């Protein structure tokens with residue numbers, strides 16, 4: 252039983268005067284509960300596109316994304332928004348955080364959208380920030396933290412509301428390799444502790460090594476098992 | 481909810497420069513509105529006060545029909561009793577009787593048609609500024625009924641000076657020829673040509689005598705506490721008098737002045753409109769810039785599962801805060817200016833000639849009208865909120881994916 256299933260998904264971008272860019276073609280994919288999976292592939296292979304469709308941030312041109320028996324790609328925007336809030340956690344490449352909120356408030360944000368009680372919200376957020384090693388930074392604003400620290404806050408925020416699936420699009424791309432490795436190690440630990448499914452795109456071999464499954468994309472097509480680039 | 485208010489507030493603090501621009505636009509807009517309105521209000525009050533205190537009074541009481549056709553026959557008998565009754569009414573400050581008739585005035589050299597007004601010197605001084613406008617000589621006194629006050633311009637036409645004798649001729653109430661000789665005791669210069677060339681004043685007793693109007697008068701002129709209350713006060717007085725009287729506020733007596741004021745107020749609406757446009761553009765500009773600048777942030781908020789309505793409320797709060805702070809600044813600015821000049825006056829000596837035509841002085845004293853301040857406040861605040869609808873709509877319409885990609 253998969254956590255989420257991608258069925259015959261294709262995505263073609265249409266830009267300008269009917270210029271069509273195929274980004275994904277007929278992708279089929281199962282993601283099981285508790286996976287720690289990397290999506291790898293060269294630039295332009297469709298990694299981001301796949302993650303966006305899985306994250307209900309974008310619509311496929313054809314195909315379905317099944318979660319809990321429902322095709323979430325076919326939901327109206329407001330319900331997709333609820334799906335993202337209740338099921339997913341996101342970590343983007345950079346500038347993930349809301350600049351006007353402190354680290355703590357950023358982590359609390361999704362729980363706030365879900366109307367979690369203030370006391371519980373605060374406790375969970377503080378615990379999560381401690382867990383990612385930022386106990387001393389909870390009242391800092393994003394611009395008062397390093398890139399690695401900001402990404403840790405983003406991971407804490409994604410995890411705090413206890414999602415089923417965390418989607419991370421090149422979370423380490425803007426970090427140096429040492430910081431990148433420690434971030435991915437943190438995600439790995441959280442995956443094992445909380446059994447939360449992680450799906451992340453990367454083209455960093457160091458990061459890829461940490462994954463327990465690697466899905467390869469090339470020219471919008473899935474190549475599994477692992478083959479050469 | 482609290483978090484969206486918090487984010488909204490922090491966005492204002494975060495971008496101090498942009499917020500200051502918006503706050504200034506709102507503040508100057510509201511300040512200007514309050515000041516312009518109180519200036520105009522002050523000018524209008526001065527205008528009506530000057531006009532009404534010169535001769536019309538705030539309210540006039542006649543036998544019905546006098547306004548339409550001023551005839552000696554349309555008079556009020558037993559006026560002293562009436563006078564006492566009206567003087568005791570709560571809103572009344574002063575009341576003075578007047579006999580009004582047309583006549584011919586002759587010096588040894590020339591003659592002219594004039595309006596002869598018989599006034600009670602003591603009461604008239606409490607009601608109108610005629611006595612204060614005597615340029616040479618003095619106003620009518622209580623002791624003699626042989627004196628006459630004429631306009632300085634008329635004196636020139638008739639070639640008479642202080643102390644000269646002149647003869648007034650007219651028709652009395654009983655149809656007989658009315659004729660009396662008077663000594664010029666004072667020359668008035670009111671600035672209003674129709675008075676300075678066409679009005680002469682004798683005492684009420686002299687006029688009763690001249691026109692065979694013993695115990696009668698043509699008009700009771702009333703001064704009340706506040707000229708702005710003329711209409712309701714007139715209504716109040718008329719309720720207590722027999723229906724054979726007409727009780728007329730100054731607006732009815734001098735519809736022309738009323739029209740000037742209404743025209744002026746119409747003109748103000750154009751200014752209000754322009755100011756509101758400036759305010760609207762100022763706010764729209766900054767809020768819109770703020771939204772476009774934060775596209776990615778809105779994308780993240782939407783991406784995390786924030787509902788569109790919540791984004792809209794966030795931007796609405798932001799505009800509301802900016803509007804409120806701006807309004808506070810505008811209130812302080814507008815009221816400070818208005819109240820300062822309410823005491824100091826605004827010197828418009830340069831325009832004296834034009835101002836006099838409109839019964840205004842060279843110094844204008846703005847007056848703050850509470851309901852106009854509240855209205856301006858409402859106008860500016862609601863503009864600042866309405867104007868945020870477009871940027872809010874833009875932000876809510878964002879697709880999270882486009883916003884996130886626009887890195």
Ligand SMILES: Nc1ncnc2c1ncn2[C@@H]1O[C@H](COP(=O)(O)OP(=O)(O)OP(=O)(O)O)[C@@H](O)[C@H]1O
Pocket residue numbers: 264265266272273274292293294295296297298299300301454
């Ligand atoms: N909004 C868009 N409009 C048009 N074409 C797009 C758009 N987004 C992506 N593409 C195209 O779709 C293809 C897949 O892009 P995608 O961003 O998914 O690749 P990626 O694997 O994430 O690449 P990278 O490693 O550089 O992030 C590319 O050819 C890209 O040019």
Ligand SMILES: [Mg+2]
Pocket residue numbers: 298299300420
């Ligand atoms: Mg990508």
